[in-house]
Amino acid sequence: MADIHLQLRPGTDGALALGMMNVIINENLYDKEFVNHWTVGFEDLKQLVQTYSPENVEKNNQGTCCQNKGTAILFCHHETGSNSHNG
Numbered sequence: 001m002a003d004i005h006l007q008l009r010p011g012t013d014g015a016l017a018l019g020m021m022n023v024i025i026n027e028n029l030y031d032k033e034f035v036n037h038w039t040v041g042f043e044d045l046k047q048l049v050q051t052y053s054p055e056n057v058e059k060n061n062q063g064t065c066c067q068n069k070g071t072a073i074l075f076c077h078h079e080t081g082s083n084s085h086n087g
Contacts (some may be wrong), residue, residue, distance in 0.1 A: 012060045019057030023050040023072035030076070 008016060024030050025046050035042050 009060065012057075015057050016051060018049050018052035019054055020072035020075065021045065022052045022057075023054060024076055025049055027073065029073065033074050
């Protein structure tokens, strides 16, 4: 069972993902050692997600920026952070 359901408008799932990354990066909720050792292009991603603030993502979806930000934070603090889609 889901703890949170975010009702998205069709075609806005990418914006939600980038908005969640905005929160995760700006709140320093990511594993910096992993990013430094195993990723390429993180600085470009960091720059890209700045335009996807929770407030901007909210304009395209039905959720509130607090709900989107809270979801990103919960996702990072949950031991087995994952998402699923049945359909």
